[in-house]
Amino acid sequence: MRIENATLADGRVVDVRVEDGVIDAVGDLDPADGEEVIDADENLLLPGAIDVHVHFREPGFEHKETWETGSKSAAAGGVTTVADQPNTDPTTTTGEGFDAKAERATTSCIDYGINGGVTADWDPDTLFDRPLFALGEVFLADSTGDMGIDADLFAAAAERAGEADVPVTVHAEDADLFDESAIEGDLGGAGRDADADAWSAYRRADAEEAAVERAVRVGGETGAQVHIAHTSTPEGVDAARDGGATCEVTPHHLFLSRDDCDELGTYGRMNPPLRSETRREAMFERLADGRIDVVATDHAPHTVDEKDQSLLDAPSGVPGVETMVPLLLGAAVEGDLSIERVRDVVATNPADIFDLPRKGRIEAGADADLALYDLDATREIRGDDLHSKCGWTPFEGFTGVFPEWTMLRGETVWDGESFGDVAGENVRA
Ligand SMILES: NC(=O)N[C@@H](CC(=O)O)C(=O)O
Ligand SMILES: [Zn+2]
Ligand SMILES: [Zn+2]
Numbered sequence: 001m002r003i004e005n006a007t008l009a010d011g012r013v014v015d016v017r018v019e020d021g022v023i024d025a026v027g028d029l030d031p032a033d034g035e036e037v038i039d040a041d042e043n044l045l046l047p048g049a050i051d052v053h054v055h056f057r058e059p060g061f062e063h064k065e066t067w068e069t070g071s072k073s074a075a076a077g078g079v080t081t082v083a084d085q086p087n088t089d090p091t092t093t094t095g096e097g098f099d100a101k102a103e104r105a106t107t108s109c110i111d112y113g114i115n116g117g118v119t120a121d122w123d124p125d126t127l128f129d130r131p132l133f134a135l136g137e138v139f140l141a142d143s144t145g146d147m148g149i150d151a152d153l154f155a156a157a158a159e160r161a162g163e164a165d166v167p168v169t170v171h172a173e174d175a176d177l178f179d180e181s182a183i184e185g186d187l188g189g190a191g192r193d194a195d196a197d198a199w200s201a202y203r204r205a206d207a208e209e210a211a212v213e214r215a216v217r218v219g220g221e222t223g224a225q226v227h228i229a230h231t232s233t234p235e236g237v238d239a240a241r242d243g244g245a246t247c248e249v250t251p252h253h254l255f256l257s258r259d260d261c262d263e264l265g266t267y268g269r270m271n272p273p274l275r276s277e278t279r280r281e282a283m284f285e286r287l288a289d290g291r292i293d294v295v296a297t298d299h300a301p302h303t304v305d306e307k308d309q310s311l312l313d314a315p316s317g318v319p320g321v322e323t324m325v326p327l328l329l330g331a332a333v334e335g336d337l338s339i340e341r342v343r344d345v346v347a348t349n350p351a352d353i354f355d356l357p358r359k360g361r362i363e364a365g366a367d368a369d370l371a372l373y374d375l376d377a378t379r380e381i382r383g384d385d386l387h388s389k390c391g392w393t394p395f396e397g398f399t400g401v402f403p404e405w406t407m408l409r410g411e412t413v414w415d416g417e418s419f420g421d422v423a424g425e426n427v428r429a
Helices: 067-075 095-105 151-164 197-202 206-222 234-242 251-255 258-268 277-289 324-333 339-353
Strands: 002-007 013-019 022-027 037-039 044-047 049-054 079-084 111-114 135-139 168-171 226-228 246-249 370-373 403-408 411-414
Touching: 002 044, 044 339, 049 067, 049 324, 049 339, 067 079, 067 411, 079 403, 095 111, 135 151, 151 168, 151 206, 168 206, 197 258, 206 226, 206 234, 226 234, 234 246, 234 277, 246 277, 251 277, 251 324, 277 339, 324 339, 324 370
Parallel strands: 002 037, 049 079, 079 111, 135 168, 168 226, 226 246
Antiparallel strands: 002 013, 013 022, 044 370, 370 403, 403 411
16 A cells, blocks of 8 residues: 655655555655555644543443544544553453453554553553553552552552563542642532632642652652653643653643633543643643653543532543544644654653554554544544543643544544555554
8 A cells, every 4th residue: 555645744745555554665756566555645643642541431430431432533543553541440460460450452443552550459460461562650649449549559560660671651640639628618500500620729830740749759769760641730841851851741731731720620630630831831842842751641531421410529630542642733823733743642752652663653564543634624522523532621622633533553544534444453462
């Protein structure tokens, strides 16, 4: 197969030859006899995105999402590899828990990795026997699933990960610094009427910096490779960088702030929570100038019925895997960041940080995980159009650029209207 006239992120217009699911050549290619040709019409060809932080909820919470629905949502947003997080039921904190998820993940239509998790009753011996994508997210404070652990267990877990040469991803919030007084009393109703801003006041911004500092210190002491998940504050990003760790930011911390809490209500409750508009701008600046390594979604679907409760009853988390690349390309079209930055933060950097040598690049020898985008075809994001089982998005009404098609190892997994019958594989197996 030859993809003709594709514009790469660096502006070059090239042809891409794909053989047996792998990119064979990139450049000005002579047609070969009988070869299938796809005309890219000078549209933008990006490597399939790698979202290193999703919660696809299976096993245990199939009413929120499944590997099938989550992976389809990803493919329709140009994502071809995901890493799934451990707070399922059972948790992936034992070899058996890992195996239970691995069995379900075979229904994914994109490639994937499965993380191991840490709880007081984890079983590192059987867990590290499995092909872990990473150890994490390791919860330094409780979030959905109440998997928060103490400092000693974190240090012990980092030690094991360092020995096994498995990266550690960290949910960095220090619960000792949370302000309980912010969530006392009348919080103003349920759902869209709720005062979700109180959640931001409760899980204070400085609780992130303190936890990041601890995580990078433990990383230094144990030799573990530390990656900070979903940083939400510029202070957290700077502390990660200063300590030699890599970090990711979510689309919601880039495109939403406490100013949106009024409209989002409990739908805007997540951990770490939305921050001030000033901090959001500082995060975007760090994304654009290269201080943030990765954008990952923390795709955390919950149903409308679950979210439409009082602030204290609604679960934390928002979906995002389908809208990540569209939102970033929308920002690039507006001139807020370069297309090369978009490529780096969603594909090349996650591939490098998490050691996926065949992913994240359009070059000979890489897997033909590709997505094509028409930058003139911006459209409004609508929850009804998305494919996650949860059926809503915090980005309703935002503008994005969705893929014309998405390919996994040379097979069309999304053609802009429907899904192909494509089988994802575990990238570590
Ligand atoms: N981010 C969230 O608010 N929720 C996540 C868990 C997590 O990533 O902390 C979830 O699984 O629902
Ligand atoms: Zn988290
Ligand atoms: Zn998460």
